[in-house]
Amino acid sequence: MDYFTKDYHPPGTPPGTLVEAEEGAETPLSIRLMGYTAAELRERELANVSECRPYLQDSSNTWIHVQGYAEPAILRQLGEMFNLHPLAMEDVLNTGQRPKVESYDEQLFVILSLAVIHDSTIKARQISLFLGEDYIVSFCNGHSDPFEPVRKRLRKNGQRFQSRSIDYLFYILIDLVVDEGFPILESFGEQLEELELELLRCPTQNTLAWIHRIKRELLLLRRIFWPQREVVNRLLREDYSPMTNGIKIYLRDCYDHSIQIMELLETYREMSSSMLDVYLSSVSHHTNEIMRILTIIATIFIPLTFIAGVYGMNFGDNPDSPWAMPELSWYYGYPLIWLVMIAVAVLLLIFFKRRGWF
CATH class of the missing domain: 1.20.58 (Methane Monooxygenase Hydroxylase; Chain G, domain 1)
Structure with a gap:
């Protein structure tokens, strides 16, 4: 786990500057488009950004997902096409941002952090979401696409999605990112049970290293989940023009999930701290x-x-x-x-x- 994971420009760089990133550039880029109306669902893999322009001219709801490393030139094209704010595009390029919500006129910009387990360690992947009147543009760094379960739901239960406004899909994406915390914490619960048994049997130096690793990873999860809960709370409490009032009942459920995750996380943090005391007592x-x-x-x-x-x-x-x-x-x-x-x-x-x- 890295203590500092945010990409940033050199101090003094003008705001909104898009500069080639040093890390993550080797991740392949894929652009997927899903458009739907009450009677039709379309899905395409795009070779370049300009291919999505025809789909924006009709009245369908459009979801464009950019997976992997997006070069500054591609971000500029998307920014011009959807009139995305330069500061928001800079946040998309410089991953590791703190989860937040920003409103730009008739457009809503949300940054979330997705916790994933990679090589037995916790990694944070940035999710950037733009919500417009009839479109969503999402970005995610990394190789694997976290939104494939949402696409399966669209293909299988398209009628339920297609009959709703685009902000319902926006809620679904946020809910998926928030709920990913449950399986992560479930794995930590299993580790803590094994660690507790090892502490009672025969603790070693490896046990102490295990405790410190869990404490560090739980600290990283707190840095992810705590501001993320505030993001959902702001979406629930404040009025943003692209979102309708009917979607807030779903956001309440999402906010409840975020509270449960935080309570479970704090419980595990207390358990890991007490296990350090148990280890010292056991060794003594x-x-x-x-x-x-x-x-x-x-x-x-x-x-x-x-x-x-x-x-x-x-x-x-x-x-x-x-x-x-x-x-x-x-x-x-x-x-x-x-x-x-x-x-x-x-x-x-x-x-x-x-x-x-x-």
């Missing part, structure tokens, strides 16, 4: 267990060492001294000392056991 407890065993072993050998040290002194060969050690001359002196030492060790073990020290 494991260290204390080792020290206790070593202390018991050392305590048992203290009297044994004392006995061995006493009878290791050379005071047994002096016949003139009444204080010589007669035990050294005993026939069974050696096995007797062993019996004494074993008895002392056993008595100490019994004593430790009754005290509950092991």
